[in-house]
Amino acid sequence: MRSISILGSTGSIGRSTLEVVEHLGDFRIVAMAAGRNMQTFAEQIARFRPELVACDDSACLEVLKQELDRLGSPLPNVELNSEGLVAVATHPDVETVVSATVGAVGFVPTLRAIEAGKRIALANKETLVMAGELMTAAAAKSGAEILPVDSEHNAIHQCLRGERPKEVRRLILTASGGPFRTKTKEEMANATREEALNHPNWSMGEKITIDSATLMNKGLEVIEAKWLFGFDADQISVIVHPQSVIHSMVEMIDGSIIAQLGVTDMKHPIQYALTYPDRMQNCLEPLDLAGLRTLTFEEPDLDRFPCLGLAYDALTRGGTMPAVLNAANEVAVRAFLDGKIRLDTIAELNRAVMAEHDPVDASSLNSVLSADEWARERAIIKIEKQAAAN
Structure with missing residues (x-):
């Protein structure tokens, strides 16, 4: 037991x-x-x-x-x-x-x-x-x-089983594209709370669903992948896959691509993490391969989804910058859910807080917590100034 x-x-x-x-x-x-x-x-x-x-x-x-x-x-x-x-x-x-x-x-x-x-x-x-x-x-x-336990990183973990890191060219994280994949910038800017929470494939909590709507969720996953698997930012790619059948992929140096497919249910990666390295019968219906009509892929649009680009920038700059981005984003998402800012303001706020931060080494608990607290304070101040101006 x-x-x-x-x-x-x-x-x-x-x-x-x-x-x-x-x-x-x-x-x-x-x-x-x-x-x-x-x-x-x-x-x-x-x-x-x-x-x-x-x-x-x-x-x-x-x-x-x-x-x-x-x-x-x-x-x-x-x-x-x-x-x-x-x-x-x-x-x-x-x-x-x-x-x-x-x-x-x-x-x-x-x-x-x-x-x-x-x-x-x-x-x-x-x-x-x-x-x-x-x-x-x-x-x-x-x-x-x-x-x-994240479905994407769990998929990467499964794809890497038995593989040698030196033979891996890149990790490929898949993204559903969220509820605004086909929407214009103007439509996204005026999106309601209910529209942003209406994810097409996954049933998740409010915060992660909004992050999916802005693709910040995928940006955070890029940063997470670096630490989970030891690959640099230029070895971690994102591809939009609306069907959410392929949960992520690994491209090898010989051009082969290993993909993990499965039903869109978090109980699968949870069970994998609990029972690893063993695999056990689960309580889910298997993926119906014959029922799959199309699997499509698109490059993410960083103009409409700038949060993804901000995450790559934070990872590249390193130190406490990812902690600052994460903290500012948490405050911004809460403000959007509370009706205080528009959806497109989330990226603007994240960028503004990052611009004011000079990252320091993030190898101590105090430095990380200090950066987190500073970023939250700056984000709150900016939201309050914007509200006063309006």
């Missing part, structure tokens, strides 16, 4: 992870952390009976107690706030940590889990975007294994 903890159990990845665990039947949920969705969290606790749980604050805890009482389920040991996340991530009985929180909140807990030598099933891409150098150095020191 293998033991796991989940950071972000009530989110889409967390819920899918629990479905996979139930299907496999060979895993024990030792610890779980959630944000503020206490009704769902209580139901999960009652079902999986973890030893330790964590939530945002004392107000959430009171709601959680009420919900568990309603369900007739006992309250496990509880930790709060960021300390709670770290406690869940570093529980001594846990072998694998599923890092599925959204945004920078998962950064420190995931780092502490890596330092503790845990296997990390990583769905929180911001962790490596913010501090890839710090994370990979910690993993090398502790022996921790980082396995990607």
